[in-house]
Amino acid sequence: MKILVFVKQVPDTDDVQLDPKTGNLRRDGVKSMMNPMDANAIEAALQLKEKHGGSVVVVTMGLPMATEVQKKALGMGCDEAFLLSDRPFGGADTLATSYTLAKAAEKIGDFDLLLFGRLATDGDTAQTGPAVAAQLGIPQISLASSIEVRDGWVYCDRDLGDRVQRVRAKLPAVVTVNGGINKPRYATPINIMRAQKKPRTTWTAADLGCDMTKIGTPGSPSSTKKVFEPEKRNTDTQYLTGSPDEMAKALADLLEAEHLL
Amino acid sequence: MFRLDEEHLELQASFKEFAENEIKPLAKEIDETERFPLESVKKMAEMGMMGLPIPEEYGGSGIDQLGYVLEIEELAKVCATTAIIVSAHTSLCCWPILKFGTEEQKQKYLVPLARGEKLGAFALTEPSAGTDASMQKSTAVLDGDAYVLNGSKIFITNAGAADVFIVFAMTDKEQGTRGISAFIVERDMPGFSMSKPENKMGLRASSTCELIFDNVRIPKENLLGQEGKGFKIAMATLDGGRIGVAAQATGIAQGAIDEAVKYTTERIQFGRRISQFQNTQFTLADMQTKTDAARLLVWRAAAAEQDGQPYTAPAAMAKLFAAETASYVTNRAVQLFGGYGYSKDYPVERMMRDAKVTEIYEGTSEVQKMVISGFMGVK
Numbered sequence: 001m002k003i004l005v006f007v008k009q010v011p012d013t014d015d016v017q018l019d020p021k022t023g024n025l026r027r028d029g030v031k032s033m034m035n036p037m038d039a040n041a042i043e044a045a046l047q048l049k050e051k052h053g054g055s056v057v058v059v060t061m062g063l064p065m066a067t068e069v070q071k072k073a074l075g076m077g078c079d080e081a082f083l084l085s086d087r088p089f090g091g092a093d094t095l096a097t098s099y100t101l102a103k104a105a106e107k108i109g110d111f112d113l114l115l116f117g118r119l120a121t122d123g124d125t126a127q128t129g130p131a132v133a134a135q136l137g138i139p140q141i142s143l144a145s146s147i148e149v150r151d152g153w154v155y156c157d158r159d160l161g162d163r164v165q166r167v168r169a170k171l172p173a174v175v176t177v178n179g180g181i182n183k184p185r186y187a188t189p190i191n192i193m194r195a196q197k198k199p200r201t202t203w204t205a206a207d208l209g210c211d212m213t214k215i216g217t218p219g220s221p222s223s224t225k226k227v228f229e230p231e232k233r234n235t236d237t238q239y240l241t242g243s244p245d246e247m248a249k250a251l252a253d254l255l256e257a258e259h260l261l
Numbered sequence: 262m263f264r265l266d267e268e269h270l271e272l273q274a275s276f277k278e279f280a281e282n283e284i285k286p287l288a289k290e291i292d293e294t295e296r297f298p299l300e301s302v303k304k305m306a307e308m309g310m311m312g313l314p315i316p317e318e319y320g321g322s323g324i325d326q327l328g329y330v331l332e333i334e335e336l337a338k339v340c341a342t343t344a345i346i347v348s349a350h351t352s353l354c355c356w357p358i359l360k361f362g363t364e365e366q367k368q369k370y371l372v373p374l375a376r377g378e379k380l381g382a383f384a385l386t387e388p389s390a391g392t393d394a395s396m397q398k399s400t401a402v403l404d405g406d407a408y409v410l411n412g413s414k415i416f417i418t419n420a421g422a423a424d425v426f427i428v429f430a431m432t433d434k435e436q437g438t439r440g441i442s443a444f445i446v447e448r449d450m451p452g453f454s455m456s457k458p459e460n461k462m463g464l465r466a467s468s469t470c471e472l473i474f475d476n477v478r479i480p481k482e483n484l485l486g487q488e489g490k491g492f493k494i495a496m497a498t499l500d501g502g503r504i505g506v507a508a509q510a511t512g513i514a515q516g517a518i519d520e521a522v523k524y525t526t527e528r529i530q531f532g533r534r535i536s537q538f539q540n541t542q543f544t545l546a547d548m549q550t551k552t553d554a555a556r557l558l559v560w561r562a563a564a565a566e567q568d569g570q571p572y573t574a575p576a577a578m579a580k581l582f583a584a585e586t587a588s589y590v591t592n593r594a595v596q597l598f599g600g601y602g603y604s605k606d607y608p609v610e611r612m613m614r615d616a617k618v619t620e621i622y623e624g625t626s627e628v629q630k631m632v633i634s635g636f637m638g639v640k
Contacts, residue, residue, distance in 0.1 A: 071271055187275045188309050189322040189332075196268055 001054030001149065003045040003113045004105055006129070007038035007073055009066040010122040018227055034069040037117025039076075039184035041177050044147050045115050046077050046185070052149060054112075055079040059104050061089060061097060067200070074195035075187025082108065086204040088216045094123070096219035098131030103208040105136060113154060116176040118143060126176070133174035140174035141167055145181050263557070265331075272328045276335035279308060285339035291466035292342065292611050295458060297422045298466060301343055306377020311347065315355050319367055320375035326563040330508035334556070337512025338519065341615035342466045344512060348505035349418040349467075350374070353623075354381025354427050357498045358445065361486035370425055370445055382423035383502075384414040384446075384472055385495050392628055394495060395438045399430035399474065407478040408432070408444065410452075414472040416622070421458050421468030424448050427498070428474070429491045441491035445483040452477040463614035500576045501566060502623045507559045507579035510587035510619040514552040517587075517594035517612045521545060524607070525597055541597060548590045555583035574636040580619075581629035587616035 011017070012031040019026050045056045058073040060066050061084040070081040084104055092100065105111060114136075116129030126142070133140030145159040154173050158165040159180070169175075187195075205215055213219060238254070240247040255261045265273060283304050291298050305311050314329040315321025324332075329351070337344035358371045373379040390396040399412025410430055417426070426446045433440035446453065456471040486494050522545060525536040535541050558579040565572035591613035595602035602609050620626045 071267075072274075075271060075275060186279050186308060187271070189272055189275065189313060189324050189328065190309050190317070192271045192275060193268060193322075193324065195271075 001048065001052045001112045002110055003048060003054065003056050003115060004108060004111050005038070005041050005045045005056060005058050005073070005078065005115045006101055006132070007042065007058055007060045007069050007117075008035045008120045008122075009033070009060065009062050009069045010035045010120055018229065032065070032068065034072055035117050035120045035122075037119065037121075037177065037179050038069075039117075040179055040181050041115040041117050042073055042076055042078060043182045043184040044144075044175075044177050045113075047182065048113070048147070048149055057082065057108060057111075059084065059101065059108070061085070061092075061100055061104075064202075070200060071195060072187055074198050074200070075192040076185055077191050078198075080198060081200045083200070083202045084204075084208070085202055086206075088205045088210075088212060091217035091220060091223075092215060093220035093222045094125050094127040094131055095221060096215050096217075098128055098135050099214045099219060100205075100208065100210065101128070101132050102135035103210055104203065105132065107203070107208055112171045113149070114138075114172070114174045116174065118176045118178050129174050129176035136172075136174075138172050138174060139169035140176070141169050142176045144175050144177045147175055147177065147181065265327075269327055269331060272324065273331045273335065276310075276332050277338075279304075279310075280335045280339045280343075284336060284343050288340035288342070289605075289608065289611070291340075293465075293605070295460075295465045297458075297468045298343060298346075299422060302346065302377060302380060302422070305343075305347065311350060311377030311380075312355055312375025313351065315351070315359055315371065315375040319359065320372040321355070326504070326567040327560060330504060330559050330563045333505050333508035334512035334515065334559075337509040338516035341509060341513050341516075341612070342464045344509040345464055345467050345506075346380075346419055348502065348509055349383060350381045350423075352502040352505040353383030353418075353498055354423075354425060356501055357383075357427055357443065357485060357494055360497070361443070361490075361494050362445075363482075365482065366445060366485070374425060379424040380419055380422050382417055382419040382426045383498065384417045384420075384426050384428045385499075386414060386416050387412065388415055392625055394429075395441070395492065397429060397431045397441050399428070400434070401430040401432050401442060401444060401479065403432070403481070404478075406481050408442075408481065408484065410444065410446070410474040410477040410479050412474050414474075416459065416469055417455075417472055418464075418467050418469055418622075420455055420470035420472060426472070427485065428472075429495055430474075432488050432491075436489060438492040439489050441495070442488045443485040443491040443494045444479045445485055446474075446477065446479055450477050450479070461618075463611070463616070463618055499623055500573045503576040503580040503629070504559065504562045504566065504572070506619055506623045507555070507562065507576070507583040510580070510583035510616065511552060511555045511559055513587045513612050513616045513619070514548070514555065514583070514590040517591045517609055517616075518545065518548050518552060520607070520609055520612075521548070521594040521597045524601075535597070544593050544597060548593055551586040552590060555579070555586045558582050574633055577624070577629040577632040577636075580624065581626050581633065584616075584619035584626060587619050588613075591616040 009032045012033045017026040056078045058078045058081045119126035130140050141156045143158045144156040146157040148155045153168045155168045240250045309322040312321030313324045317323040355374050374381050401408040401410045428444045428446045432442040452475040454473045459469045528535045562575035562579040565575050594609040
């Protein structure tokens, strides 16, 4: 069984910075990390591999520094890594990204399952996984909170908040996983050392045979007009004193005055 | 040498992530309750961190000494107790079996130790044999197919949770240090008992106990190395142990700096972040410079060991300087925190308590100076 896992390097959630001129997320010089739900996708893939055999291939699109997340994926136990990195890929929206990732999947070929994190913490769209399925013309299951493979089908529970939906799709298929599906393993020291010998390949748009009108900015019908921080609300803390009864009464009076009671 | 290569950077990042997520959340609680963190040992075993520098064929991860000191430093940054649990187990119990053990001893003891299925300890110190370890009163007398061990050991790290102990005892009193031998002793051997853990100032969860041996029969095949070579084994083991302690001290110092940088860049006094005061900036600069210097000494000692070079003196220098740095840095960190630094609500007071023992155990700072000056030919 060959599983492709698509991972994205995102800014560290503790260190998100916006470029004040362009409004875009600053990626240079900012600490970055593997998108957390992509780590869940890798864990799901590794568990399936442990059960069914086969290989787990990790694919990422991004700047050359995205090799950091590749290395982490290999350290977790993935077998091979591909980085899609080329200037023309820049400025891609989810449509152009999904086209590029689908081209990579086709070039790698022979896959049974494509796994994604449900969404990335930077873009927050949850579109890329399903869009890759559309590009490849294969079924997709989103929001998976469990995943199982048998007899050529993938079975998932979809967590819809108030209810759980059990669905299946014929392989090959795309599945996007929720954060709660598992606890991602750490890269172990032995795997980190072994990862140094695992194959890592970088592909450009030309390598993938991309239609240049479908990648990067030209291939992106949507664009971000402006990114801004929401206005901060002023908060005020009042300390109540007195006996518990007095403080309770004072609190009730305050809430009443604010028409909250 | 002055910059980690890609592999070591990845190892460091992995240890840091693990330590932050799995070890740091327990640090305050185990310090306060003196509870030995068995669950952490289990998690580290799963990671392959309980036998990091031991070859894979003996259950370890086969990582080099530099990787090992990175592990100890990252653990110590968030929890010095956990760091010493690993260091005592790895450097003081696994290592001498690897170095001096027979193939049978390695298969029987080292493999489960390096896998983290069993925990190890090292028992040299006695009430009247501390810094002067040659004054061993414990005795081991050959009786048929076993040595009969009698005596006691004090301040033994990991004791309460350990399964395997490297124990030193006199097999021939007439020979002085050449009459000391080393043994592999199992916890459940009849006649072996221990006290409750010591109530310590720092490293409060590392289960430091007194061991009592009352006619414990140690099978002959559990003699480690040759009879009479125990003192040499102990000294060689402590050379490596000191690199581990130096890495631990460096980690404690760096952990305190990280906390102090965070605090001083958030805390407002006199209308400014306290990091904006030159006193804070200069103090932190001194703290970081000393800690970087300590780290380089640790790396040098680890590299010497890895390369098969003599490392007794580099290890002593690393331990001396890193331990004194840890005490200095944690003391300054508490000062930068002011009143909050003295409170158990922040970790720097714990770090200050934990730092002190690095100047004492596995050879006091004074012993390190004796070793260093001896290598300089100063008599």
